[in-house]
Amino acid sequence: MDNESLKTKIAQWVPNAEFEETGTSKAQLLNVIITPDKLLDVAYKLRNEEDMKFDFMFSLTCVDFPEHFMMVYHLRSTQTWNEVVLKVKMEDKEKPQVETLCHIWRTAEYHEREVYDLFGIVFKNHPDLRRILLDEEWEGYPLRKDYVDPVNMISL
């Protein structure tokens, strides 16, 4: 399924989804940007629809933009080797929240813990949301752009 038909199909599920293409001119990836409340529905369909079957989540991360947080899910189908990037835009920078996807892709459980640890995004219904790389007592979320640590950080 090429990017155009994928786009048409997703636009039917989520009429207000935004689309963009990223990557190099040789390899274009379709980006689907949705709001947090649509995530579970879209993720489930991308995983299970007959002609999509994006069964392999190969990357899960977050980006801290000045106005919003952006969750970035890279998905791939192991049948066709098609790829799509699912993004969730979180306007609420004070209390960023999103549903967990660990019941759809098991690998998400640990990547979400990493994002919680370093960005402070709360994953609703996550079975075991704890810090993973840093100590439990650590204060703040290091990968946020406004994070300051006068002791451990050397500013250049």
Next chain:
Amino acid sequence: MTEEVETKDAIKTQEYFVNMGPQHPSTHGVLRLMLELDGEIIKRVIPHIGYIHRSIEKMSEKDSYRQIVHLTDRMDYLSNHMNNEAVCLLVENALEVEVSDRVKVIRTIMSELTRLSSHQLWWGVMGMDLGALTTFLYAFRDREMINDIFEETCGARLTVNYNVPGGVMFDIHPNFQKRVKDFIKHFKTKLPEYDRLLSDNVIFRQRTEGVGILSKEDAISYGVTGPTGRASGFSNDTRKHKPYSAYDRVEFKEILMDKGDTFSRYKSRILEMWESISIIEQLIDNIPEGEIQSPAVKQVIKLPAGEYYQSVETARGELGVYVVSDGQKSPYRLKFRSPGFSNLFVLDHMVRGYKIADLVAMMSTIDLVIPDIDR
């Protein structure tokens, strides 16, 4: 009589926790596992990571792209070339620069040598984890030859930093081709020895066959890539599916197994070594002439604003680099999708119901490198 049996049934062992690591020899680094045990049976494994977390992703937000390359071989130090290559390929693709054929071929040979040396070390410690010290000595004897080749051409044995954006740091040493051919000739006689020593050993077979089975569906769901995933039949070789460097001009097989047990994961790496040897043999006499560094890549690199993803096949699986660029000399956000991170967490799923000794064997065949997990 029946009363006696009832009393016997009433005796129950209490579940308890045992701490394995962070200084346990079979965790190969600072990994700590909390084992929830019922007698000798493992109920649950809770991995604790982060002991060697150096926040490479945060550092990258301040570094230039040329500097980031140097951080990458501190992650998976056994796949150093491939890690360097991932960032270099990303920069080249984003700038739409084509490197010369010479660079492509050199990179491919180097990557396969790295894969061989990584698998050699893995084979050595795998035997050692299961109680056979000899394998370690055999493997290090052969691995030393590869390290010598690296030392001569790259100037370093482990953190080689040989790839730079736009090419490689130096041209290959005049001895390079001869020494690689000598090594291949030597190693082709030694690899069957590996089989005779460990693969065909009865004790080894009994400890690994049918143990720790991972199904294909679970491998995909847990995102298990590399030989670990391929032993479960999950075709995930980036070299085949998204060829980079010179992988599109060589012939090799993607090793796929169907059983998914500990022995399959072991065997898939042994077979993969034969494929690496074959790739090197196809290329070593055909290194084309060409420039070593592309002049199109400037000293200060600024990627056009946008998002890029590049993956390479390391010895452990798919390493992905995801970059969000805002047009500055450092990335706005950089994420490494490390193969070890995803592979580690399948352990809990695999090991439930087995004993601690089986856990050690399974952990060996996942081939963990802790700095790669913690980043």
